[in-house]
Amino acid sequence: MKKRLLFIKISAITSLLLFLSCNFSPVSIAAVGPLPNTHQLEWQKLEYYAFIHFNMNTFTNKEWGYGDEKPEQFNPSALDTRQWARVAKESGMKGIIITAKHHDGFALWPSAYTEHSVRNSPWREGKGDLIRELSEACKEFGLKFGVYLSPWDRNHPDYGTPQYITYFRNQLTELLTQYGEVFEVWFDGANGGDGYYGGANEERRVDKRNYYDWPTTIKLVRELQPQAVIFSDAGPDIRWVGNEKGYANETTWSPIYRDSVYAGMPDFQRFAAGQEKGTHWIPTETDVSIRPGWYYHPEQDDQVKSLEKLVDIYYNSVGLNSSLLLNLPVDTRGLVHENDQASLRALAEFLDKTFKENFFLGQHIKASTSEKGYSESSIVDQDLTTYWASQSTDRTPTVEFHLETAVEANTFMIQEYIPLGQRIKSFAVEILSSGKWKMVYQGSTIGNKRLVRFETQTVEAVRFKVNESKAQVVLSNAGLYRAPEIND
């Protein structure tokens, strides 16, 4: 009798388990292409990193050197790349991209292919290698390291001929083989024009599309640093946001349609917003300087961007499906200036205070529909690898976040699960405050991340409504925060 009972119990448990597994095993969600590759996904997680413009122009007080400068002019008095890395790290940045060679052609490393480098400068008695020092400092501080190598070279006598392309690739090879892992390679679109060119002092225009034979150079980067993402106007991996002001488009699709890729494409504006039906996944990067100039100019010491401006830039880049590449013009000492440090610190404190507490954690969340096996709780587990999906037929779901105790808040964050593609075309955010729902924001695309600011108010619940989507909606994360007031 006992045996029989045990058998009944076991078979009941087995059928229950079978029932549960049949009902809750997640169905797989169909991807909506184009999709990011693993290197783009890794890059997308960085969100905020530094550009450093430091080179010959720092000492000639220029933005674009003509190419006739003398290596002796490069002479920082107290250069300390560890200070750069420490400042970047303490500012919450995840990496540094350095202008290894700008348009004037001066190389910050002792390149074997030119005399126009730090080797012939008084700095460290010609024995210095700034790229080595910086790459080591980045390693020490746990930062990614990236290089900017200007395709245009106003110093080189061969610029405009096929020989220069060999020189350019030789230099690129040095940078990509001698300094460890590189996370991003940055190719500037400005190229061709007048210059010194070994004493020719003339104008040299190039056919930007064909002269550089970009496919071969891209292949070289892939061979030497397969994990590195390559930036230029339309990619191949990361695209330009289309301005140098720090503002991404309100509508930003990571997919774009493109039929060619080269630095200096004349029609880059068509890439700014991306295209809903784009064929290639090429997310934007927002590059902007913390001062008016990319390079250091003492007369701009009091024009460092304020906290308010930097916060605005952050919300309009990281918060608009882009990344923020914030430039620090290192000064003639070879240090990040005190004023720049102060603004960076203020931004870091602001971001820490804002995002330290997500009011959604542990709260009740309810979606209008859920695909079988996908729980709303994945939206607030702070884990980018888990996600929730609406039912396959539901392209306009709503998700409500109810707070047990009302809070004062002013910032909403939402992320799509981009490994399955970018889907949302338009959305609205509503707030329940004093028992009344009101709409606080209407927007278009989301992608990797959307940050929405609204007036500080008591929030009892938030309703996130998708008004239009390319397919069922897949969300990875959401947050509700209280940003501090800005008093500067």
Ligand code: FUL
């Ligand atoms: C531009 C360059 O011409 C500027 O000097 C700067 O390097 C900026 C990031 O890109 O195209």
